[in-house]
Amino acid sequence: MISTLVSFDTVSSNSNLALIEYVREYLAQLGVDSSLVYNEDKTKANLYAIVGPKVEGGVVLSGHTDVVPVAGQPWDSNPFEVIEKDGRLYGRGTADMKGFDAIVLSQVPAMLQADLKRPIIIALSYDEETGCVGAPFMIDEIVKHVPKPSAVIVGEPTNMKVVSAHKGINVFKTTVTGLEGHSSQIDQGVSAVMTAAKLINFLDGQLEHYRANAYPDSGFEPPFTTVHVGMVEGGTAPNIIARECSFSWDVRDMPWDTLSDVTDRFEAYCEELRTKMKLLNPRCNIETHVIASAPPLKPEDDGEAELLCRSITGLNATSVVPYGTEAGQFQGAGFSTIVCGPGNIEQAHKANEFIELAEVEKAVTFMGKLIDHLTK
Ligand SMILES: [Zn+2]
Known part of the structure; x- marks a missing residue:
């Protein structure tokens, strides 16, 4: 068989x-x-x-x-x-x-x-x-x-x-839409790559948050929820303010943590950046899609x-x-x-x-x- x-x-x-x-x-x-x-x-x-x-x-x-x-x-x-x-x-x-x-x-x-x-x-x-x-x-x-x-x-x-x-496995893809421009005219555009970098840095901070709030006696290795960005794609040339950048990330949540804590914090930060971007151009956006989610x-x-x-x-x-x-x-x-x-x-x-x-x-x-x- x-x-x-x-x-x-x-x-x-x-x-x-x-x-x-x-x-x-x-x-x-x-x-x-x-x-x-x-x-x-x-x-x-x-x-x-x-x-x-x-x-x-x-x-x-x-x-x-x-x-x-x-x-x-x-x-x-x-x-x-x-x-x-x-x-x-x-x-x-x-x-x-x-x-x-x-x-x-x-x-x-x-x-x-x-x-x-x-x-x-x-x-x-x-x-x-x-x-x-x-x-x-x-x-x-x-x-x-x-x-x-x-x-x-x-x-x-x-x-x-x-x-x-x-642990759970949750996979997300976040896409940042900025505003294209010549990199010398930095205030005429919104860089999707630079915005994505801020978001990725934010997620890295979330990983450190969970590392500091570990469950050392749980038997898990590592004994905390992990947040990780595995793929980044964006930009077209060094001298073009990037219009688009996307990155894929996962959260492997411990049974005693609440997934929505990290996704809510991330979304709040997205909203903060989104509001600023839209002031320059309403087409600018940050969107996150759930690719997979298993508790x-x-x-x-x-x-x-x-x-x-x-x-x-x-x-x-x-x-x-x-x-x-x-x-x-x-x-x-x-x-x-x-x-x-x-x-x-x-x-x-x-x-x-x-x-x-x-x-x-x-x-x-x-x-x-x-x-x-x-x-x-
Ligand atoms: Zn299997």
Whole structure:
């Protein structure tokens, strides 16, 4: 199953429909109905399916179907063909996270044979790697059409550790429109580049604010919300006052911080600069668009998902991870949610991505215990 899922080139820029169609057909042959939730132009879809009785108290097993690009990476083998070597399975998505998806799907016959009292809900999303874009549409449908589950397990690679918190990821693009002119006539124009520089400097100040208001005992590394500008584009020549400049930035917010604090402060500063610019020319502007936004996962007090995973794995402790997942979105919809899946995030997104066979076995054992738990 891992080989089959990896063989579909579902890099986020591509359609995932061939994979989804394969899964739908596989489940149909086992007598399990699936529901698809498409994107706007119907080039991609989420899939969810209820295995077992349609009653409350089920467990959602959530995975994404897209993978990060392989272009420019020095792979030693075809990334879309799984190769087994030295106790490892190599291929794009083996760790992040078609390995988990495949293990869940391969256990459907076992789920059907067991006398499940509560269901397992399989939830496969698209466009996770581009900022958790696809899952919210599926979560809306699950809220509407599935009897309320008691727990959600997002199977991102944690080496089967129970992860109860992660940061959010929010990506923005800000575009400054100034007024063109000769750079010798500095007061006849408004430089979009110079204005953008002020805004970028402001964001750097926000990073320092969060660094000074860290959560040293949180387990996060670094233990504070980060603000970062990753791309800048603007201007046409050294002697032209730049008409346009845009920059892309992200905020990775800690579960205990409030995202709107930083975006409100930024917008207030934009408004201050905007007012001054518009005095010179009303066409001048500063606009910010949200490119992606996935909330953090907050630790729950004795959350059902955490208790379930701890009892299955026998682990007493929970941990945190620095990367974002769809878990915060499920939690935001009112579900007790945890991240727990096979493989190591260290191997994700890199050339020669792999999952240890021992991790696969751990996950299969986990599924067996989960199935057993749901028969009681
Ligand atoms: Zn992932």
